[in-house]
Amino acid sequence: MFEIKNVSKQYNGEFALNNISFAMGKGLHFIVGASGSGKTTLLKIISGMEQDFDGEAYFCGKSIKELTSNEKSYYYNNIFGFIWQDFNLLEDLSVLDNVLVPRYLKNNQNQKNAETILKDLKIFDLAHQKVKYLSGGQKQRVAIARELMKNPRVIIADEPTSALDEKTAKTTMDILRAISKNRTVIVVTHDANLIDNKSNIFNLDKGELIASPQEIVTKTAGLKYDERHSLSIKNAIALTESNVKSKFGRFIISTLALMVAGVLCLTTVSGTIGGSSQGEFDKLIDTYGEGLKDISIVGSFMSAGGTGGNKEEQPNANVTQDIGGLYDKYVGDKRIDFTAFLQAFNDIEVTVSGKEYTVQSTGSTPSINKLVAGKMPTGKVNEVVVPEGFVKTLGISNEQAIGKEIDFSSKMYNWDSGEPVLKDASITATIVGVADTTVYYEYEGKMTEYTVDDSFFFSKAALDDMRKQAEIKKNTMNFLIRAKTPADMISIKDELNEAGIVPLGRFELVEDIVRLNKQTTEQSGSASVIIGIFSVVMVIAIFLITGFMRKREFAIYKVSGFNHAHLNLLNLSERITETLTASLLMLITSPLINIATRGLFSASILNSKMLLTGVLLIALVAVVAYMTTAIAILKTHTIIALKTGDR
Numbered sequence: 001m002f003e004i005k006n007v008s009k010q011y012n013g014e015f016a017l018n019n020i021s022f023a024m025g026k027g028l029h030f031i032v033g034a035s036g037s038g039k040t041t042l043l044k045i046i047s048g049m050e051q052d053f054d055g056e057a058y059f060c061g062k063s064i065k066e067l068t069s070n071e072k073s074y075y076y077n078n079i080f081g082f083i084w085q086d087f088n089l090l091e092d093l094s095v096l097d098n099v100l101v102p103r104y105l106k107n108n109q110n111q112k113n114a115e116t117i118l119k120d121l122k123i124f125d126l127a128h129q130k131v132k133y134l135s136g137g138q139k140q141r142v143a144i145a146r147e148l149m150k151n152p153r154v155i156i157a158d159e160p161t162s163a164l165d166e167k168t169a170k171t172t173m174d175i176l177r178a179i180s181k182n183r184t185v186i187v188v189t190h191d192a193n194l195i196d197n198k199s200n201i202f203n204l205d206k207g208e209l210i211a212s213p214q215e216i217v218t219k220t221a222g223l224k225y226d227e228r229h230s231l232s233i234k235n236a237i238a239l240t241e242s243n244v245k246s247k248f249g250r251f252i253i254s255t256l257a258l259m260v261a262g263v264l265c266l267t268t269v270s271g272t273i274g275g276s277s278q279g280e281f282d283k284l285i286d287t288y289g290e291g292l293k294d295i296s297i298v299g300s301f302m303s304a305g306g307t308g309g310n311k312e313e314q315p316n317a318n319v320t321q322d323i324g325g326l327y328d329k330y331v332g333d334k335r336i337d338f339t340a341f342l343q344a345f346n347d348i349e350v351t352v353s354g355k356e357y358t359v360q361s362t363g364s365t366p367s368i369n370k371l372v373a374g375k376m377p378t379g380k381v382n383e384v385v386v387p388e389g390f391v392k393t394l395g396i397s398n399e400q401a402i403g404k405e406i407d408f409s410s411k412m413y414n415w416d417s418g419e420p421v422l423k424d425a426s427i428t429a430t431i432v433g434v435a436d437t438t439v440y441y442e443y444e445g446k447m448t449e450y451t452v453d454d455s456f457f458f459s460k461a462a463l464d465d466m467r468k469q470a471e472i473k474k475n476t477m478n479f480l481i482r483a484k485t486p487a488d489m490i491s492i493k494d495e496l497n498e499a500g501i502v503p504l505g506r507f508e509l510v511e512d513i514v515r516l517n518k519q520t521t522e523q524s525g526s527a528s529v530i531i532g533i534f535s536v537v538m539v540i541a542i543f544l545i546t547g548f549m550r551k552r553e554f555a556i557y558k559v560s561g562f563n564h565a566h567l568n569l570l571n572l573s574e575r576i577t578e579t580l581t582a583s584l585l586m587l588i589t590s591p592l593i594n595i596a597t598r599g600l601f602s603a604s605i606l607n608s609k610m611l612l613t614g615v616l617l618i619a620l621v622a623v624v625a626y627m628t629t630a631i632a633i634l635k636t637h638t639i640i641a642l643k644t645g646d647r
C-alpha cells in the first residue's frame with residue numbers, strides 16, 4: 001500500500017529523517033522511537049501533510065508528493081482517517097454531529113451507518129451528549145467513530161493513547177487492532193505495553209530506520225480522485241445550522257457586529273450627522289412658511305435706532321440706500337429660487353373675461369408664501385402672478401386661471417418729489433402663476449397669520465410700463481429674493497452687508513442654525529468618515545479574532561476532507577445567515593435606533609427608504625467579514641493548528 005523510497009527530511013540543516021525506505025501493507029503497524037527520532041515527521045510525509053521532502057513516497061502507486069490540495073482533501077474524506085492524542089473533536093457539538101462531519105461532503109448523510117458505528121464502539125447512549133462533557137476514553141472512541149464514517153483504507157494514529165489511563169488505553173488499542181483487520185492502521189507510540197509481537201514495528205532512531213519488518217506489499221489498484229467531492233448548498237446550510245446552535249454566543253456577537261456596523265455606516269452615508277440641523281430648519285419653515293427664506297432689498301426703510309430699539313436714545317431713522325444694479329446681479333444667481341418686485345398698488349380694479357372685480361387694498365407690502373400653480377413671471381412680456389384669494393373670487397381653479405388675460409388698473413405712489421402722489425396706471429397681462437400670499441408671524445408669543453390679498457407680482461416689462469404711466473422717474477424697484485436654502489439666504493445676506501446694503505429678512509431665526517451647521521458639518525464631515533472607518537475596522541477585528549479562534553475547527557474540517565472551496569461555501573452560508581438575522585434585528589429595533597439617533601443627531605435615520613440602504617450596508621459589511629474569515633481559513637495550517645506528536 002505504502003512504498004517509501006530513500007526519504008529524507010531536514011529542518012534547519014538537521015536530518016529529521018535520513019534516507020528511510022520501507023513498504024507497508026494492510027494490518028497494524030507501530031512506529032516507535034525516542035522523542036525527536038522523526039516519528040511525527042514520517043506520519044506527516046505518508047499522510048501528505050508534508051510534501052516537501054527528498055526521496056519518493058507512494059500510496060497505491062500514486063506519488064504522495066504530487067497530490068494536489070483537492071486530491072488531498074478527497075483522500076482525507078475517503079481514504080485516510082486520523083486519530084490524535086488530544087482527539088481534535090468539535091467540543092460544542094454532540095457526539096453524533098461530530099461523527100457526521102465527514103459525511104457533509106457526501107450527499108447521503110447516512111445516520112444509520114453512524115448509529116451502527118456508535119453501537120459497535122459502545123458509545124451509542126452518548127450520541128446526543130455534547131463532546132465537552134465526555135471522558136478522555138469516550139472522546140477517543142468518538143474520534144475513532146468519526147474516522148470510521150469515512151470507511152478509510154488507512155488510519156493514522158499519532159499517540160492515540162497517551163492522554164488516556166492504562167485501562168482505557170488498552171480498550172482503545174483493542175478497537176484499533178480490530179479495525180486493522182481489513183485496513184492499514186499506523187500507530188505512533190511511546191508506550192511499549194501497547195505493542196504486541198504479532199504487529200509490524202518500525203523503529204526510528206535519530207531519523208534513521210533501525211528496524212522494520214520485511215513486508216511484501218501486494219500491488220493495490222490505483223486510486224481515483226472523484227470530481228464530485230463537493231459540499232452541497234443543502235449540506236452547507238445544515239452545517240451552518242449546527243454551528244449556529246452549538247456556538248450561539250459567537251453567532252450573536254457576529255450578527256450584532258454586522259448590525260451595529262451597518263447602522264454606523266448608515267449614519268455616515270445618510271449624512272445624518274452633517275445634516276442634523278435640517279430638522280431644525282424644517283420645523284422653522286413649517287412654522288413661518290417658505291417666506292422665511294426671503295430677502296427684501298428696498299431703497300428705503302424706517303429703522304428703529306439705538307440699541308434694543310430704544311426710541312428715546314436715538315430717533316427712528318429713514319434709511320435710504322442705493323440698490324441700483326442689484327436686481328440684475330441676483331436674478332440669475334444659482335442660490336435663488338426666484339425674485340419678485342415689491343410694488344404696492346392702491347384701488348385695484350381687475351377685469352377678467354369682461355367681468356370687473358375690485359380688490360381691497362391691505363396697505364401691506366406684497367407677500368408670497370409659495371407658488372401654488374404655474375410659475376413666476378419672466379421675459380419681456382406682460383405677465384403676472386395673482387393671489388390665490390383673487391382666483392377664488394373668480395370662481396375657477398388655480399390651474400384654470402393660468403393663461404387668462406386680465407385688465408389691471410390701479411393707483412401707484414410716485415415718491416419722486418419726496419412726498420407720495422397717487423397716479424393711475426393700468427396694464428393688460430397674462431396670468432402665469434397663482435400664489436399663496438399668507439404671512440406667518442409671531443405676536444405676543446403666539447403664531448398668527450393673515451393673507452395679503454392685493455399681492456400682484458408683475459413681470460419687469462409690465463411694471464416698467466405702469467411706472468412710466470405713473471411718471472415715476474427713479475429706475476430702481478424694491479424686490480425680494482427667495483433663497484433656495486437657509487444657508488444660501490445667509491450667504492447672500494453676508495454678501496449684501498459687505499457691499500454696504502442692509503437687506504430685510506428674518507435672519508435672526510435662521511442665522512445661528514446656519515452658522516452652527518456650517519461648523520458642525522466641517523467637524524462632522526471628518527467625524528462621520530471616522531465612524532464609518534471605525535465600524536468596518538470593528539467588523540474586521542471581530543471576524544479576525546473569531547476566525548483565528550476557529551483555526552483548530554477549520555483544521556478539523558480540513559482533515560475531514562474539506563478543501564478551501566468547501567470551507568468558503570460554509571463561510572458564505574454563515575455570513576448570509578448573519579446578514580439576514582442582522583437585517584431582521586435592525587428592522588425590529590428600528591424604533592429604538594431612531595430614538596437614539598434623534599437624541600444624538602436630531603434625525604431618525606431608519607425611515608422606510610433608509611431601511612433598504614441599511615440592509616445593503618449590512619450586506620456590504622458582511623462581505624468584509626466573509627473576506628476576513630476567508631483569510632483565516634487560508635492561513636490555517638492543519639499540522640500547526642492540530643499539533644501532531646508530543647511537542
Ligand SMILES: Nc1ncnc2c1ncn2[C@@H]1O[C@H](COP(=O)(O)OP(=O)(O)OP(=O)(O)O)[C@@H](O)[C@H]1O
Nearest residue numbers: 011016034035036037038039040041042645646647
Ligand atoms: N517544523 C519543524 N521545524 C523545525 N524542526 C522540526 C520541525 N518538526 C520537527 N522538527 C525536528 O525534527 C526532529 C524530529 O521531530 P519529530 O516531531 O518528527 O519527532 P518525534 O519522534 O515525533 O518526537 P516526539 O515523540 O517528541 O513527538 C526533531 O529534532 C524536531 O525538533
